[in-house]
Amino acid sequence: MKKIAVVTGGARGIGNGISRALHEAGYLVAANYHSGVETAKKFHEETGIPIFCWDVSNYEACERGIAEVCEALGGTVDVLVNNAGITRDSMLHRMNPEDWTKVIVTNLNSVFNMCRLTIPSMRDKNFGRIINISSVNGLKGQIGQSNYSAAKAGILGFTKSLALESASKGITVNAIAPGYISTDMTDAIKEDVKERIKAGIPLGRFGKIEEIAHSVLFLADEKSSFITGAALSVNGGQYL
């Protein structure tokens, strides 16, 4: 039987690549999205992957969204990829409370919401793969990203704790910490800052979406059963 995979923020950026890779590998994929209706529709038309709209920062919305996915795909979630994330970059002395809160609830509360709501059925069937997308900047910090780095570092602690709680239940919980990947999010960085960042990456380039998707496939695989609580860096050798 095909396994069911849910990818939050699964219709654009890195999530788009993850959804496609899981679909091609034979999973029944549900791609969540929130804003960006047109992008999501185009993604669905191109791939045939079903799309589901809900706000991952809202617990009740996640509850409704997951119920809808399970109904549509005819089972419970086997693989959860918590990928949805936003940036609101600014130096802390200029950051407003809204930009702090928005990033924390979207990037970190969402991981709690989605895991809290899917872990009971994974425990019941003694199988699950949870893959949380953190960031190199959650490991090392970044100028202008105190909110984003805090959320992404929070994901790492959360991942390790849930991995311990789930170890006896056949559920692995891992994080991937991507470096700078070519997406709309990194395109928005000012050119001079981008060049400076690139100079700090030993491979001399930004990563490709497919390179993150490949790591997700690896961790999602049934045979990756002895890897849990890990934070896999996929960042071109960036200095930590």
Ligand code: CAA
């Ligand atoms: N490395 C070194 N110095 C940096 C830097 C960097 N990456 N980014 C900014 N600085 C320095 C600037 O040179 C500047 O220094 P001086 O005051 O000495 O001139 C100082 O920090 C302030 O920077 P700006 O002049 O650019 O100030 P600003 O207020 O106009 O903009 C900023 C601040 C919004 C943080 C902007 O610098 C920026 O966008 N930086 C990039 C932040 C970043 O890396 N975001 C990642 C987005 S992608 C992502 O998040 C995905 C992922 O997981 C990796």
